[in-house]
Amino acid sequence: MAKKNHDSPEAARDAILDAAEAIVVEVGPAGLRISAVAKRAGMAHPNIIHHFGSRDGLLNALAERVGERATERITQAISSALSADSDQLVDAMAKVLDTAYQGDEGRAAVWLHLSGAESSLKDNMDKIVDLSHQLRKNIEPTVERENTSRIVLLVTLALVGEVVSGEAIKAALGFEKSPDGSRAQFRRWLAQLLLQLSDSELPKGSGKP
Amino acid sequence: MAKKNHDSPEAARDAILDAAEAIVVEVGPAGLRISAVAKRAGMAHPNIIHHFGSRDGLLNALAERVGERATERITQAISSALSADSDQLVDAMAKVLDTAYQGDEGRAAVWLHLSGAESSLKDNMDKIVDLSHQLRKNIEPTVERENTSRIVLLVTLALVGEVVSGEAIKAALGFEKSPDGSRAQFRRWLAQLLLQLSDSELPKGSGKP
DNA sequence: TCATGTGTTTACAACACTGTAAACAAGGTT
DNA sequence: AACCTTGTTTACAGTGTTGTAAACACATGA
Numbered sequence: 001m002a003k004k005n006h007d008s009p010e011a012a013r014d015a016i017l018d019a020a021e022a023i024v025v026e027v028g029p030a031g032l033r034i035s036a037v038a039k040r041a042g043m044a045h046p047n048i049i050h051h052f053g054s055r056d057g058l059l060n061a062l063a064e065r066v067g068e069r070a071t072e073r074i075t076q077a078i079s080s081a082l083s084a085d086s087d088q089l090v091d092a093m094a095k096v097l098d099t100a101y102q103g104d105e106g107r108a109a110v111w112l113h114l115s116g117a118e119s120s121l122k123d124n125m126d127k128i129v130d131l132s133h134q135l136r137k138n139i140e141p142t143v144e145r146e147n148t149s150r151i152v153l154l155v156t157l158a159l160v161g162e163v164v165s166g167e168a169i170k171a172a173l174g175f176e177k178s179p180d181g182s183r184a185q186f187r188r189w190l191a192q193l194l195l196q197l198s199d200s201e202l203p204k205g206s207g208k209p
Numbered sequence: 210m211a212k213k214n215h216d217s218p219e220a221a222r223d224a225i226l227d228a229a230e231a232i233v234v235e236v237g238p239a240g241l242r243i244s245a246v247a248k249r250a251g252m253a254h255p256n257i258i259h260h261f262g263s264r265d266g267l268l269n270a271l272a273e274r275v276g277e278r279a280t281e282r283i284t285q286a287i288s289s290a291l292s293a294d295s296d297q298l299v300d301a302m303a304k305v306l307d308t309a310y311q312g313d314e315g316r317a318a319v320w321l322h323l324s325g326a327e328s329s330l331k332d333n334m335d336k337i338v339d340l341s342h343q344l345r346k347n348i349e350p351t352v353e354r355e356n357t358s359r360i361v362l363l364v365t366l367a368l369v370g371e372v373v374s375g376e377a378i379k380a381a382l383g384f385e386k387s388p389d390g391s392r393a394q395f396r397r398w399l400a401q402l403l404l405q406l407s408d409s410e411l412p413k414g415s416g417k418p
Numbered sequence: 419t420c421a422t423g424t425g426t427t428t429a430c431a432a433c434a435c436t437g438t439a440a441a442c443a444a445g446g447t448t
Numbered sequence: 449a450a451c452c453t454t455g456t457t458t459a460c461a462g463t464g465t466t467g468t469a470a471a472c473a474c475a476t477g478a
Contacts, residue, residue, distance in 0.1 A: 006455075006456095009454085009455075012455070012456095029239075030238075030239035030324075033434085033435065033436090034435085034436070034437095035434090035435070035436090043455095043456070043457085044456070044457050044458075045435095045436085045437095046436095046437075046438080046439095046456080046457075046458090047455075047456055047457075049436080049437060049438090050454090050455075050456075051455085054436080054437075055435090055436065055437090110373070110374065113374050113377065114237075114373055114374060115239075121377055121378070121381040122380075122381040124381075125378070125381040125382055126381075129382065149382050149383065149384075150395055150398055150399075152382065153378065153379065153382050153384065153395065154363075154367055154399065156370065156378055156382075157366070157367040157368075157369075157370030157371050157375060157378065158363055158366040158367045158370055159366075159370065160366075160369070160370030160373055160374055160378070161365065161366030161367055161368065161369030161370035161371075161373070162366050162370075164319070164323055164369055164370070164373050165319065165322050165323060165369055166366065168322065168330055169330070169334070169362065169365055169366065169369070170362065171331075172330040172331040172333075172334040172335075173334055173338065173358050173361065173362050173365075174358065175358075175362065186359055186362065189359055190359075190363065193406075197402075215425070215426095218424085218425080221425070221426095242464085242465070242466090243465080243466070243467095244464090244465070244466090252425095252426070252427085253426070253427050253428075254465095254466085254467095255426080255427075255428090255467075255468080255469095256425075256426055256427075258466080258467060258468090259424095259425075259426080260425090263466080263467075264465090264466065264467090
C-alpha cells in the first residue's frame with residue numbers, strides 16, 4: 001500500500017529537500033544518509049532516488065536551493081543597511097553579520113559546498129560584493145572596489161570558519177555562549193570595525209610602494 | 210609471509226600517521242579509509258587497528274600530533290615577528306599568515322577537528338593569543354587583551370574558512386591563484402591591516418557608549 | 419636452541435549504505 | 449469504464465568499510 005501521494009512532484013521534492021536540509025544542519029554533509037532523509041520525510045528511500053536520481057543529485061539540488069536562500073537573506077540585510085541612517089548603521093551592520101552567521105541556510109550551504117556539491121557561488125558572491133560596495137561608497141565615495149572584495153573575502157572566510165568550528169574555537173578563546181555575551185559583543189565589534197575600515201586608510205593595493 | 214617489520218612500535222605508528230596525514234590533506238576527513246592509509250603505508254589494514262585500536266583512535270592520535278605541529282610553527286612565526294625591526298614588521302606578519310594559511314598541518318588540523326577528533330585546542334590557542342598580545346604591546350603598550358582575543362578569533366575563523374572552502378570562494382571573488390597574484394597580495398593587505406589595528410582606535414569593549 | 423613477545427598478514431564476519439526491479443495505488447483523460 | 453502516467457513501496461542485489469581471529473615471522477634472551 002502506498003502512502004498518500006504529494007499533489008505535485010514539486011511538493012514531494014520540497015518535502016525531501018526540507019528533510020535533507022534539517023539533517024545536513026544537524027549532522028553535517030558526511031553524515032547525510034538518504035535513508036535518514038526518507039525516514040524524516042515520511043517515505044521510503046527509493047522514492048528519493050526516483051526524484052533526484054542519486055544521492056549526489058539530492059545534494060546538488062539542496063546546495064542550489066540553500067545557496068539562493070542564504071544569498072537572498074544576506075543581500076536583503078545589506079540593503080537594509082544601505083537605507084539606514086548613519087546613527088543606525090552599526091546596528092544594521094551587526095544585523096548583516098547576524099544574518100550571515102546565524103542562519104541555518106548559511107550553515108547548510110557551507111556544509112554542502114564542503115561535501116563537493118556544486119552551486120552558483122560566483123553569482124551569489126558578486127551580488128554580495130556589489131551591495132557591499134554601494135554601502136561603502138555611501139559612507140565614503142572614494143573607496144576602492146578592490147578593498148571591498150578583500151573585506152568581503154575576509155568576512156566570508158570567517159563566516160565559513162564560524163560555521164565549521166566556531167563553537168570550539170570561541171570556547172577555546174573564552175568567548176561566552178550566553179545571549180548578549182561576549183559573542184554578541186564580538187559581532188558588534190566586528191561590525192564597527194568593518195564600518196571603520198570604510199573611513200580609515202586601508203593598505204594600498206599592491207602592498208609595496 | 211610478513212613484510213619487513215618496523216624497529217619499534219613508535220616507528221610503525223609514525224609511518225601510519227604520516228600516511229594518514231597525507232590522505233587527510235588530500236581527501237578530507239570524511240574520505241579517510243583505514244584501508245587507504247594501510248595501502249599508502251605499505252601494510253595491511255588490520256595492522257592499523259592493532260596500533261591505534263580503531264579508526265577513531267587513529268584520528269585522535271593524528272589530531273593531537275598535527276595540532277601540536279601547527280601550533281609550534283605558528284608560534285615560531287609570531288616569535289620571529291616579535292624580534293623583527295619595525296620596517297620588517299609587515300613582512301614578518303605576512304609570514305605569520307603564510308605559515309598559518311599554507312601549512313598542510315593547519316589544513317589537516319582543521320579537517321580533523323571537523324571530523325570530531327579531539328585535541329588540546331585551548332592550550333594551543335592560549336599560546337597563540339599570548340604571543341600575539343606581546344606583539345601588539347610592542348607596537349603600542351596600551352592595547353587591550355580583549356581586542357587581541359577578538360583579532361585572533363577573526364583571523365583564526367578566517368583561516369579555518371580558508372582551509373575549508375578558500376579555493377572556491379577566492380575563485381568566485383576573482384582572486385588569482387598564481388604566485389604573487391592577488392592572493393599573496395591579500396595576505397600582505399591583511400598583515401598590514403592587522404598591524405594597523407594595533408595603532409588605530411578599535412571599537413570599545415561593549416560596543417555601546 | 420628453544421621460547422616468548424610482538425609486529426604483521428590472510429581470511430572472514432558483520433554491517434551499513436546506495437541503487438535497481440517490479441509491483442502497487444491513485445489521478446486525470448479519452 | 450478502461451487506460452496511461454507517475455508517485456510510491458517492498459524486496460533485493462552489490463559494494464565498500466570496519467573490526468575480529470588465527471596464524472605467521474622475526475627478534476631477543478635464557
